[in-house]
Amino acid sequence: MSLSFRNTLGGALEPFVPREPGRVGMYSCGPTVYAPAHIGNFRSFLFADLLRRYLAWKGYAVTWVxxxxxxxxxxxxxxxxxxxxxxxxxxxxxxxFLKDLRTLRITMPDVMPRATEHIPEMVALVETLLERGHAYRTEDGSIFFRIASWPAYGRLARIDPEAQRVGERVESDEYAKDDVRDFALWKGARPGEPSWSTAIGEGRPGWHLECSAMSMRYLGPSFDLHTGGVDLVFPHHEDEIAQSEAATGLPFVGTWLHCAHLQMGGEKMAKRTGNVARPAEIYAGGTSPRALRLALLSAHYRASLDFTEASLAAAASAVERLSTLLAALDGYREERAPDPELPALLAATRERFTAALDDDLSIAPALAALFDLVRDLNRRLAERAISTSDAVTAAALIRDLDRVLAVAEPDGEALPEGAQALLDARAAARAARDWTGSDALRDQLAALGVSVEDTRDGQRWRLTGGNDGTI
RNA sequence: GGCGACGUACCCAAGUGGUUAAGGGGGGGGUCUGCAAAACCCCUAUUCAGCGGUUCGAAUCCGCUCGUCGCCUCCA
Structure with missing residues (x-):
């Protein structure tokens, strides 16, 4: 089976065929930076990151903007x-925002263009639209896109422009325009507002215009993937398509992918309503970034996801399970013949994982494949049924799959001051079968946030307390 | 009002015509262990919102009903 996506444009599950074999151009609508982004926003960026990571893992050369x-x-x-x-x-x-991206292990996009640094590109786009008769000026110096000039309008959102409900807010728009459905490309300058002096007049860009100008600047007039939250389907992405295709005469985006909303308390997380949780608050509550990452990633991107304390706790346990296994594999020493069943087991896991993600990024069956392997490996470890080099091979596979998920490795490995000496002392105490001393040292380490476990392969430690000073 | 998504165990969540309904979390019991932790084993949905229908066969297809959510506003 090959990689397929559910394209919002048309709604069908389609095999993914990049315009250039082996290369993918991908654009994600980023944040408006006037407040810290909330975890609902990050759900959509995490989804884009999963997409980017998976494409890269499959061997595509991805340019992510x-x-x-x-x-x-x-x-x-x-x-x-x-x-x-x-x-x-x-x-x-x-x-x-950049710090939050890093903490959540979201791959840095290749290009993160700022709107204010791309005014010339936007002006050029508006000029073309004016020349082609798709745009018009109003008295205050604003420029609007004329929807009536673009018959394909409404195709992405599957709406009939004629039937659009004209709500009070639309009518109360402060900028005069010919038709309430028309949208602003350029907003005429107003006193006290920042503006740019350009060939199309004094003013500032409209939101939809930015994304068209900047995506095409870095990815060309036609590119492969465009992501965002479902709330952007209309009007933002509909408008992007109209203005881009009206200007270039070329198809704008091959595949549109939209992430469903994160809910909290049964309703959409949104700044507007104040129903938000921010990463910093989650970490302050003792949850690790990678637990948050898994919590937001573990439901399919097109399914809405209710964010709860329980979902966070479940993700935290799952993530611990993965890193505990990696630690066990790393510390495992058993000189014996290789397990003859292991290669097939690992290959089958990789196959299930790939088949799942190929199917429109179906993460749940991919995680199921991974956790089936976890159980199987833990069993073999307990039975001492694999060799040292088997353990290395198995750990390598998990780390390879985790290049896509980025949840398995602990957030921080640095031991607190003095902990190493205590660990050494405890190992010595155990060697001398001094249980009282060893237990006292374990308590001291626990107080430092280091939990110690004894295994047949020796003493193993991990940091407790979730957020541990990552970035 | 228009358009769209969805309702599977205690919670989250796969499965979309046919073997025992994935996986994670939680809970209960057991094994291992100096203790602890981790891990492993067993149990936790004869049933998929409800009611009809199609079919040899349905959680999966069709219809209706009930319920939840989203978009139609410069929201990810």
Whole structure:
């Protein structure tokens, strides 16, 4: 079976065929940096990361672009409130965002273009749209996309533009336009707002325009994959398609992938309603980043996921199970003949894992394959049924699969000050069968956040307490 | 109102026409261990929201009912 995705455009499960064999261009709508992103946002970035990692693992040369929206109504509003230039605010939250990405082990995108650094590309796009008759100016210097000029409008979201409900908010839009459904490409300058002097006038870019201009700047007029949350399907991505294809005359994106929402307490996590949890709060509660990562990754990306304390605890236990096995395999020493069944077991696991992810990134069966192997290996370990080199081979497979998942390795390996001396002393005490001394040392280590376990292959330690100073 | 997704054990979650309904978490019992921890073994859904229908056969297909959620607003 080959790699397939459920394309939002058309809704069918389609074999993935990149435009250029072996190379993939992928764009993800990134954050608007006026506040720390919440874990609902990170669910969608984590999904994009899983996609990117899996494509890379399969051998594709991936170019991943994620924009940073650093000019926007809310940014302007909050910067004014604080009395600082928008750049101060966006620099601060961009830094927070990048740190959060790293902590969650999200691969750094190859390019993270800022909107404010791509004004010329956006202006060029608007000029083309004006020339081609798809855009018009209004009295205040704004420029709108004329939906009536683009018959394919509504194809992605499967909506009939004619039937669009005209709500009060649409009508109350502050910018005058010919048709309420038209969307702003360029917003005319207003007093007190940042603006750029350009060939199309003084103003600032509309949100949809940024993504079209920056994705095409780095990936070309047509590229393979575009991801985002389902809430972006309409109007954001619909608008991106309209303005991009109207400007270039070429198909914009091959496959659109949208991640379902993260819910909390039965409703969508959203800044607007205040129903949010942020990574920093989760870590402060003692949960490790990789547990959060697995919790957000473990449901299929198109299924909505309810975030709860229980889901976090389950993920934390699962993640511990993986790293405990890796530690056991790493420390295992048994000079014996290789286990003849092991190669087939490992190969079957890899096959199940791959077949699952090939099927529209079905993570649950992929995890099932991995955990079946975990149980099997633990059993063999307990029975001393594999050799030292078998253990090395098995650990290598798990680490290889974990290049896609990035949850198995512990977050931090650094021992606290003085812990090594205590560990050494305890090993000596155990060698002398001094149980009282050894237990006392174990208590001291526990107080330092180091839990010690005794195995046939010797003493093994791990850091407890979840967040342990990673990044 | 329009469009869309979904309802599987105590919790999360696979499975979408045919072997014993994956996997994770939790709970109960046991084994191993100086103790602890980890790990392993056994148990925890004769049943897939409800009701009809199609079929030799349905959690899977069709219809209806009930329930949940999302989008239609510059939200990931």
């Amino acid at each position: 994620m924009n940073i929206t650093d000019v926007d109504d809310k940014i302007i509003r909050d910067a004014q409130r604080e009395g600082v230039p928008i750049g101060d605010l966006t620099a601060r939250y961009t830094e927070t």
